[in-house]
Amino acid sequence: MTETRRKTKQNHLLLAQKVLHITLERGMRAGEHLPEQAFSRACGVSRTPIRSAFKILENNSILSWREEAGYFLEIETREEHAEALRKLEGLEDSLAQRILSDRAERRIGEVQSASALVRRYNVSRSAVLNALKILSYEGIVSQLPGRSWAFQPILDSPTSVDESLAFRLTLEPQAILTPSFSMDFKRAGLLRNQMDDILKQPDGRITFSAFQSTDTEFHSFIAECSGNRFIRGALLAHHRLRRTTQKDDSIPDFRLRQSLAEHLEILDSLESKQFDLAADQMVLHLRKSKVRRPEAANRGIPPMKRGKQT
Amino acid sequence: MTDSPTIAFFPEASFGAALNCVGIAQQLRLLGANPVFICHPGFTGLFTEYGFREFHLPDTERNSAEMNADYWQNFITTHLPHFNLTPFEQLDTYVTPAWDAIVDTVETVEDGLKDLLAQIKPDVIVLDNVIMFPAIANAGCPWVRVVSCAETEIPDPKVPPYLSGLSARDTEACHRFQKSYLSNIRPQHQRYNDFRKAKGLHVLPAGTFLETSPWLNLLLSPEAVRYERADALSEKQFVFLDGCVRDQGHFKPPQFAIDVGPLIYMSFGSLGASDTDLIGRMIHVFADLPARFLVNVGGFLESYDAVPDNVILGSWFPQPSVVEQCALFIHHGGNNSFCEALYYGVPSLVMPYCWDGHDNAQRCNETGVGLSVDRATWTEASLKSTIIELLKNDAMNAHLAETSARMKKHRGTLHAAEAVLKIANAKI
Numbered sequence: 001m002t003e004t005r006r007k008t009k010q011n012h013l014l015l016a017q018k019v020l021h022i023t024l025e026r027g028m029r030a031g032e033h034l035p036e037q038a039f040s041r042a043c044g045v046s047r048t049p050i051r052s053a054f055k056i057l058e059n060n061s062i063l064s065w066r067e068e069a070g071y072f073l074e075i076e077t078r079e080e081h082a083e084a085l086r087k088l089e090g091l092e093d094s095l096a097q098r099i100l101s102d103r104a105e106r107r108i109g110e111v112q113s114a115s116a117l118v119r120r121y122n123v124s125r126s127a128v129l130n131a132l133k134i135l136s137y138e139g140i141v142s143q144l145p146g147r148s149w150a151f152q153p154i155l156d157s158p159t160s161v162d163e164s165l166a167f168r169l170t171l172e173p174q175a176i177l178t179p180s181f182s183m184d185f186k187r188a189g190l191l192r193n194q195m196d197d198i199l200k201q202p203d204g205r206i207t208f209s210a211f212q213s214t215d216t217e218f219h220s221f222i223a224e225c226s227g228n229r230f231i232r233g234a235l236l237a238h239h240r241l242r243r244t245t246q247k248d249d250s251i252p253d254f255r256l257r258q259s260l261a262e263h264l265e266i267l268d269s270l271e272s273k274q275f276d277l278a279a280d281q282m283v284l285h286l287r288k289s290k291v292r293r294p295e296a297a298n299r300g301i302p303p304m305k306r307g308k309q310t
Numbered sequence: 311m312t313d314s315p316t317i318a319f320f321p322e323a324s325f326g327a328a329l330n331c332v333g334i335a336q337q338l339r340l341l342g343a344n345p346v347f348i349c350h351p352g353f354t355g356l357f358t359e360y361g362f363r364e365f366h367l368p369d370t371e372r373n374s375a376e377m378n379a380d381y382w383q384n385f386i387t388t389h390l391p392h393f394n395l396t397p398f399e400q401l402d403t404y405v406t407p408a409w410d411a412i413v414d415t416v417e418t419v420e421d422g423l424k425d426l427l428a429q430i431k432p433d434v435i436v437l438d439n440v441i442m443f444p445a446i447a448n449a450g451c452p453w454v455r456v457v458s459c460a461e462t463e464i465p466d467p468k469v470p471p472y473l474s475g476l477s478a479r480d481t482e483a484c485h486r487f488q489k490s491y492l493s494n495i496r497p498q499h500q501r502y503n504d505f506r507k508a509k510g511l512h513v514l515p516a517g518t519f520l521e522t523s524p525w526l527n528l529l530l531s532p533e534a535v536r537y538e539r540a541d542a543l544s545e546k547q548f549v550f551l552d553g554c555v556r557d558q559g560h561f562k563p564p565q566f567a568i569d570v571g572p573l574i575y576m577s578f579g580s581l582g583a584s585d586t587d588l589i590g591r592m593i594h595v596f597a598d599l600p601a602r603f604l605v606n607v608g609g610f611l612e613s614y615d616a617v618p619d620n621v622i623l624g625s626w627f628p629q630p631s632v633v634e635q636c637a638l639f640i641h642h643g644g645n646n647s648f649c650e651a652l653y654y655g656v657p658s659l660v661m662p663y664c665w666d667g668h669d670n671a672q673r674c675n676e677t678g679v680g681l682s683v684d685r686a687t688w689t690e691a692s693l694k695s696t697i698i699e700l701l702k703n704d705a706m707n708a709h710l711a712e713t714s715a716r717m718k719k720h721r722g723t724l725h726a727a728e729a730v731l732k733i734a735n736a737k738i
Contacts, residue, residue, distance in 0.1 A: 157611045204559045250626035253559040254361035292355030295609030296580035300411035303352030304382040
């Protein structure tokens, strides 16, 4: 029960961060109204969690609430947004996030003891153990015999991103082809609206974080619809890992839009129950999403291909 | 003939040339042309991500996965020590072998390139390279040369020799360098001229591997760093672009664990990223500076650990947008990097390691748009003081702001696209 409450709170925090990314991307000014319906649509969730996210933002003086008028933005500049995001990340689970972020940025090594983390973050041992428990629940760390904890592979290098894509190519089409694949049409509609909204952004204004949030949501949705519980579990865990550790600002605007359009085509096929076609479209989508840029190039010599270096 | 002329871009297999051509092609597309790309093996897919059709040169045996990895391992092991040498010393160790490899490429791709051009039937070919490919000269359509290296690539008595890293004022050293350069590369040049003759092209004078285009030559070189020339370049044939910065989308800086201070970006290009020892030592210095650092480490991310809280590493950054938001750009003097720094009015700290990086480093010092640091001799103290000096140099930043405003107004990519389209339309 406690675990469920913690997860719900965490989802609301993530949603609050998403709301802030949207206000920033839309260039919203201080004093501007945040309509619940528009944000529910933009985030692909119902109004109830949006209200919870707004409430978190209000509690942190990022939004204000006016009787019979709703929520209004209290910040405006990029710096104020950055500060607000920092504030949110400083809330519950911040230590787990910091540990994960430090690992993804190669500040800490692959194997850590709780004592080393206590020293690094200057927090109590119980706080560290709680954070490790959260990360363990997400499948990001595992306890070794003794007192050490080991990070599992994360998406922090071109090689691991390639491996992730290969893993997904194996499972995601199969997730669609399971006989008991069952789609939540309402949620599909919300996702569709969310992607349409991103596609309406002016050229060059789609940020990777906005894209990634929708992308992982779409692929998690496909996993959730699958009738095979093992495929579903493996994919959902992997998409959580992608959401928290994958960073790739190299994808040009054209490909981000193309990728969203491919999501919409897959939804079209699923809605018309053309599962074979949707699975094939998923293969095509994932193959096109592979970064093929060489790792290094120099005049006169063959470019260094992607993959593990010897 | 359709209303939409087909412009075939053929950039060399380097990121600078490839992305420079993307910038021009993006504008050509907006102007209604049909830009397509001819790709060297290894660049497959890069241009598709920007929405352009690709035509692929056949892969070769030397580019098989296993040989490719071995080749790069050997290349890095062999040449890393050479990057610490002076431009003069690099003539033997780096420049001559590089020309050998470049001539190899021309010979290797000739047949495949000829076949692709016959398939594409371009109205104009845009060549961004340092050498001519006979298939292009013989394609039967106008071709445009993009000079995306430093301006020194186009010789003049008042311009220092290409790749020398010298000032034009140092005439004796310039003379000595040029004499040695011509002597060193004579066998490669002879081999190339023999190949040209066999393909029906005229031979080129000593040291020249690429003739100027009779139709159009596009030079990136921004006005702020341009050389005075004894023989002015014909305005009809040569168009200065004042930079050529592509549209890469908006980059949102990540949150740093220590999130205060100016943002500094460091990238030595994909080849420079192979010097993980040098970058590691620099990151160690960054830890003590009151700034935030984004560091491009290319394909070598896994070589780093214990990264300081004010540093974030990445295997790729959307450079134009990153540079736009930075207070300082530490780079290798690659011409695209140098031009992007000028375009966004950001001072450069240049640490060159080869080719025209030396020329841009020298020009950066000479024109007051940044400072260069010798990669072999810097110390922790000298690097720190140079970074702080560049961050605090108000006069330099004011000069750069003016340069930036001028370059943005000039809109190099659009200027280039219009000039290319004019050639295409004249042909039609």
